[in-house]
Amino acid sequence: ETGSPRRAGVSSFGISGTNAHVIIEQAPAVAAVPAPDRTGAPDVPASDTAAAATAATPALTPTARRTGPPVPLLLSARTPEALRAQAGRLVSRLDADPDLELPDVAYSLATGRAPLEHRAVVLGRGRAAVRRSLTALAHGRSAGRLLTGGPVRPGRTAFLFPGQGSQRAGAGAELYRDDPVFADALDEVLTGLDPHLDLPLRDILFAGPGTPRADLLDRTRYTQPALFALETALFRLVRHWGVRPDLLMGHSIGELAAAHAAGVLDLPDACALVAARGRLMDELPEGGAMVAVEATEEEVRQALLDDRAGHSVPEREAGREPGGEPGRDAVDIAAVNGPASVVLSGDADAVRRLAGAFRSRGRRTRRLKVSHAFHSARTDGMLDAFRDVAESLTYHAPGIEIVSNLTGRTATAAELRSPDHWVRHVRGTVRFLEGARRLRAEGATTYLEIGPGGVLSGMLHACLSDPGPTPAPAPGGAGTVPLLRDGRGEPEAVRTALASLHLRGVPVDW
Incomplete structure (x- = not known):
């Protein structure tokens, strides 16, 4: 067994010279999908269920796949009051028709109504969970599987x-x-x-x-x-x-x-x-170090100047690690990730020395778990x-x-x-x-x-x-x-x- 589906070629040769060839493949396994529980939330926590499903899956092959996540219930209205009223009407509709399928409701809400300024989304899957979220929305309360937001504002993505x-x-x-x-x-x-x-x-x-x-x-x-x-x-x-x-x-x-x-x-x-x-x-060549420091870019650049001034070129070259480039700076600024978040990269001794200088000022530092000093002269x-x-x-x-x-x-x-x-x-x-x-x-x-x-x-x-x-x-x-x-x-x-x-x-x- 190779772990791959079986394939075979079948040829047909007609007496008049007609040739036909078809390649066939083993059919994918189809997993039985249990009917949804419409009485309420499952007894087993979702995380435990996911873990059990993962443990039961022997191999990651794209067979017996579902068709993606189900559509949630999308509600919208021009005012918060109208949004709450819509949630109340949906609760009444669900109570009045026990046979009403949630996917049908979700589809109708998603495709049959124009999205307005005030919106809410119900992410629950079971009928009881959805009803709890809608009831909470109708009364202006929060709920675990209910997402709400303020008025929609223009902006780019x-x-x-x-x-x-x-x-x-x-x-x-x-x-x-x-x-x-x-x-x-x-x-x-x-x-x-x-x-x-x-x-x-x-x-x-x-x-x-x-x-x-x-x-x-x-x-x-x-x-x-x-x-x-x-x-x-x-x-x-x-x-x-x-x-x-x-x-x-x-x-x-x-x-x-x-x-x-x-x-x-x-x-x-x-x-x-x-x-x-x-x-x-x-x-x-492996070696070097990268350290994130709590400092502005200007502070780090000044620290680099001070460090170079305090260490002559021969001293810096003597401390340079194998793989470092002679005549190049031992430390570079690899990233500026925030107003006070800078990553140092370069020869390990020099990076540790600079990081220590910032720690002595009460600044936080963190050495990154990397194999090489990226975005530095060592590359x-x-x-x-x-x-x-x-x-x-x-x-x-x-x-x-x-x-x-x-x-x-x-x-x-x-x-x-x-x-x-x-x-x-x-x-x-x-x-x-x-x-x-x-x-x-x-x-x-x-x-x-x-x-x-x-x-x-x-x-x-x-x-x-x-x-x-x-x-x-x-x-x-x-x-x-x-x-x-x-x-x-x-x-x-x-x-x-x-x-x-x-x-x-x-x-x-x-």
Whole structure:
């Protein structure tokens, strides 16, 4: 047994010379789906049920898949009072007709009513749970599976693609089992990536936490392709639901996912560039360090000047680690992630020395768990080989605006089509703070994070809470929506994210 479906070829040769050939494949297994419980919530907690289902699934194959998450109940009205009244009428309708199916109600609400300013979404699946949420809404109370929002405000939608450090074992596994759109998209991306890798990426992506294969997810040669694959499949899933971004921004490797989403690179070229980036970085001499420090960029730059002034060139060269570039700065600013969040990268001794200086001032520091000092002089050894790959590819003008973390501003078509841009992107500082402010200046009010969790969502809140040099957000404030969340069932997380977008006025094709 190979774990793959059986296939056979059947030929027919007619006496007059007619030839026919057909290829047949083993039929997929069909799992029995129990009838929904219409009497109330199940006795077994949802988390326990999900765990049991996961344990009972011997292999992650896209067989017996459902058709995606069920549509929630969408309510809207011109005033809060009218919204509560609508909820009360729905309760009465459900009570009057026990045979009324919730999917029929959800479909009618989603397709038969125009979405108005005041909105609510009921996410419960069982009849009793839905009735509790509707009753709470009718009385102006909150409930566990009830989402409400203020009046819908105008604004643009930005998609955020996270970078290395956001990966987690098993991300996407539930969606791959349950959602055929996501599974088909991921299969296509993995097919494009696998010829560039020495191991099947699917086995690493979906390995159980704590297993040797899962540990490989933290190796750069697999981390970056894995994130690109997951984010590209999630992007296609969201687009399937009709959600269209006005702006895109990625963090480091995430910008390559954004570039593919915008049409700058087709899938084969994007896979080649992503795989080469991860492989060449992984082949660099190990060593160096990266430390996040609680400080402004100006404070860090002054500390770098002070450190260089206090250590002569011979002293710095004597302390340089193997793999460091002679004559180059021992420490670089790898990322500016917030008003007071900067990442140092470079030779370990120098990075530790600077981090210690900030700790002595009472600032928080955190060493990042990485194999290499990214976005520093220690990556210079890969740039020529990476340039060779970048120059062999074909680039196109973006179909969606991209705010580049290389410059912190909207990238021009000429920049995105230049191989030099992507080479400098490897080495340069990740300017997430400036990019977040640019998104705000461009009118973005809703930010959907397309990745394994909510890393960028948390960073974005800190960036936008600082007034900075750009205009304040539009009335109603900015809202971040992570598509997936660690510790939450993935199909339900997607369903909740789509509902949250709907509440903020983002069109969703239910």
